[in-house]
Amino acid sequence: DAMVIQNPRYQVTQFGKPVTLSCSQTLNHNVMYWYQQKSSQAPKLLFHYYDKDFNNEADTPDNFQSRRPNTSFCFLDIRSPGLGDTAMYLCAISGPSPPDTQYFGPGTRLTVL
């Protein structure tokens, strides 16, 4: 059974039109991560939550926001997507055992037209 679920799997949006990507987990792990992965590149961490504590990477654009209303769900909001935001967005979790290992969801492929 999938541990990390991402919806939608594919999203197409217009330049400047807000979009929300969702991530849910079935394990109640306390850490959730959002990564951006552009074609032929390694994933780039945008931010992560340790429980409700939000940690933003220094170079994450202000255009990207996140919400974690409860342990199971986390959302990525892109307020005004640009063409350069076309990418795969990966959600990951890590938890108590082992605490260091991240497990990834299937990703949402976002295209900005």
Add this chain to the structure above:
Amino acid sequence: AQTVTQSQPEMSVQEAETVTLSCTYDTSESDYYLFWYKQPPSRQMILVIRQEAYKQQNATENRFSVNFQKAAKSFSLKISDSQLGDAAMYFCAYLGNTPLVFGKGTRLSVIA
């Protein structure tokens, strides 16, 4: 800052043969973790193997094993009896006191 280097952008292997993917890293930390992730064309990032730096024994998961050389800061992945389903991008990753750091990846092709 920690860095992870994968010097082989692409590799290929014949089905049923063995291949080794290389990874080196730079750190001043003594306690950390190392990972290999596989990313097939579906783009799902799948954990292949995990190594704790304080363990001298090399991790093994079925056909996958690592050669962890802590002094040399080297962490190579060996895939034995390669299968067509092993074709993917492989990322080496380091976790210490900072968030997970990925290498640039090695694209592995498996030839039937």
